[in-house]
Every structure is written in structure tokens, then in C-alpha cells.
Amino acid sequence: MMINVLHLYYDLLNLYGENANTRAxxxxxxxxxxxxxxxxxxxxxxxxxxxxxxxxxxxxSEENLFIALDDLLKRKNEIKKYIEDNKYLLLTGNSIDxxxxxxxxxxxxxxxxxxxxxxxxxxxxxxxxxNASVNRIVGEVIGNTKLIKNKIIGFENRCDLNFNIKDYLFxxxxxxxxxxxxxxxxxxxxxxxxxxxxxxxLIRNPYFTDYLLSKLCKDNNLKYKNVDELSIKAYEKYLENxxxxxx
Numbered sequence: 001m002m003i004n005v006l007h008l009y010y011d012l013l014n015l016y017g018e019n020a021n022t023r024a025x026x027x028x029x030x031x032x033x034x035x036x037x038x039x040x041x042x043x044x045x046x047x048x049x050x051x052x053x054x055x056x057x058x059x060x061s062e063e064n065l066f067i068a069l070d071d072l073l074k075r076k077n078e079i080k081k082y083i084e085d086n087k088y089l090l091l092t093g094n095s096i097d098x099x100x101x102x103x104x105x106x107x108x109x110x111x112x113x114x115x116x117x118x119x120x121x122x123x124x125x126x127x128x129x130x131n132a133s134v135n136r137i138v139g140e141v142i143g144n145t146k147l148i149k150n151k152i153i154g155f156e157n158r159c160d161l162n163f164n165i166k167d168y169l170f171x172x173x174x175x176x177x178x179x180x181x182x183x184x185x186x187x188x189x190x191x192x193x194x195x196x197x198x199x200x201x202l203i204r205n206p207y208f209t210d211y212l213l214s215k216l217c218k219d220n221n222l223k224y225k226n227v228d229e230l231s232i233k234a235y236e237k238y239l240e241n242x243x244x245x246x247x
Contacts, residue, residue: 001222002035006052009060009068010040016157016198018058018092024202025054028213032224043071049082054216059093059198062105062123062159069098069113076114083116083192088216091194092201094160096187097121099194103160117189118166119178124159135159141197142242143172143185150207153238154197162187169195191215204238206231 007022022038029036041047049055060068072079083089097103103111104122113121124135136159143152152170162178169186176196177185186195193212195201202209210226217224226232 001220002037003029003054003216003220003222004052005036005038006047006049006055007038007040008047008055008057009042009064009071010058011042012064012068013058013060013093013095015058015060015064015093016200018198018200020200021058021090021092021202022056024200024209025056025213028209028226028228029217029224031228032217032222034217034222034224043067047075047078049075049078049087052082052087053220054088054090055082056090057092057095057098059095059158062094065094065097066103066111068095069103069111072098072114073112076116079114080116083190086191086219088191088212089193090201090212091187091192093196093198094158096162096194096196097160099192100162117187119162119164119187122161122163124161137176137180139176140242141172141176141185142239143170143176143183145170145208148207148211150205151239152197152208153204153235153242154195154199154201156196157198158196160196169193170197203231204235206235 026036099114099116100119101115102113102120106123138157141154156176165178165187167188168184169188171183172185214224
């Protein structure tokens with residue numbers, strides 16, 4: 001049995017070295033003696049979505065995000081079927097924007113997105129947000145999730161707000177939330193896990209990685225357990241240092 005992984009738009013949406021998320025998937029599965037294949041696909045590539053057990057899409061510049069969107073729109077029916085078939089999709093950074101109804105850009109133009117989910121995106125500008133003349137949400141994030149008892153850590157550097165998300169993934173400080181009005185961050189639906197957190201997410205959060213991969217393996221009749229003790233030590237050291245900085 002082999003787990004097939006697709007890193008989609010590995011070249012366009014890899015702004016913060018987010019390809020480390022697919023490396024984390026491969027590394028942890030191989031430590032469990034599970035065979036893994038990682039494919040890199042981008043614009044106009046032929047893709048057999050049914051082949052893949054998990055797809056990852058990362059963050060990118062606003063320009064590259066819209067380039068990727070044009071390509072994704074051609075694949076909408078295949079992606080929607082993939083999601084409804086309970087396959088795994090991991091989104092980090094602004095790739096979450098691609099799957100909502102539309103993206104309102106800085107010129108107040110509505111750009112049609114995949115419209116698979118009911119939320120929509122508004123890009124931050126001086127009319128909606130202002131922080132030291134830089135219209136971005138930036139900072140270290142520590143949060144919680146109902147999925148595991150361990151804290152979630154990461155980093156945000158974004159200029160997008162997501163509205164009307166009902167099923168959120170993480171609970172964070174309001175200033176890092178989806179629309180800045182509550183503590184809800186990210187999105188979850190079936191086996192779709194979407195978050196603004198970068199860092200990369202799976203490198204910095206070994207317990208969340210274990211949750212995701214153990215669930216993936218169970219669905220594929222494979223056994224998985226955490227064997228990467230070094231990543232846990234790094235995670236615990238970060239939390240210790242963060243707590244010391246607050247004192």
C-alpha cells in the first residue's frame with residue numbers, strides 16, 4: 001500500500017517555504033515504514049485526482065494566487081468530487097481564499113472563486129484595516145483546536161479576511177481570526193483542513209500532524225504512530241520560550 005500525495009502549484013504557491021508541509025508528510029509516513037509518493041503539479045498539468053490520498057496547496061503572492069485560481073476553475077468539478085469523496089485536502093495561507101464564493105480585490109472587484117464553500121474573501125486595504133501604514137495581519141499565533149488537546153502554533157503574514165465561515169478549525173486571538181470579529185480561524189469540512197497559519201504548519205505542530213496522518217492512514221487500512229521525538233522536543237521548546245517572553 002502506498003500513500004499518494006499531490007503538492008498542487010508547488011511553484012506558484014510556495015511563498016514561505018511551505019513545501020516543507022509535504023516533506024513532513026513524507027518524513028512521518030516513512031518513519032512508519034509506509035511507502036509514499038509525492039507528485040508536483042502546476043498550471044495545465046494533467047491530474048488524475050482520484051489517484052491521490054491527500055492534496056496540499058500552500059500560500060502565494062496575490063498575483064500568483066489569481067493565476068492558480070484561473071487554472072483551478074477548469075478543475076472545479078474534479079476537485080469538488082474529490083472533497084465530497086472524503087479525500088484529504090490541506091490548505092495553508094491564502095490558498096483558503098480559492099475555495100470560497102469570491103474574492104473582493106483592492107479595487108472592489110469581485111473575482112469569482114471556486115464557489116465550493118459559502119464563505120467569501122476581502123483583501124485588506126486602507127478602507128478595511130490599517131496597521132502602521134502596512135495593511136497586513138502579521139505575528140506569531142498560538143491557538144487551540146477541538147481535534148487535539150495540544151496547542152497549535154504558527155505564524156501569520158496575510159492581507160485577506162474571510163467572512164461567513166461557520167465550521168472553523170482553530171481558536172486564536174481575535175487579531176488573527178478569519179474576520180477579526182471573534183476567535184475563529186481557518187476552516188474544516190469533512191477532510192478539508194484550511195488555515196491561514198504558515199510556519200510551516202506540519203513542521204511546527206507534530207501533534208496535529210499525527211492527528212492528520214493517523215486519520216489518513218486509518219482510512220487506508222494502515223497503522224500509524226508518532227515516532228518523531230525530535231519534532232516534539234522542538235515544539236515544546238518553542239512553547240517554553242514563548243511563555244518566558246510573555247513574563
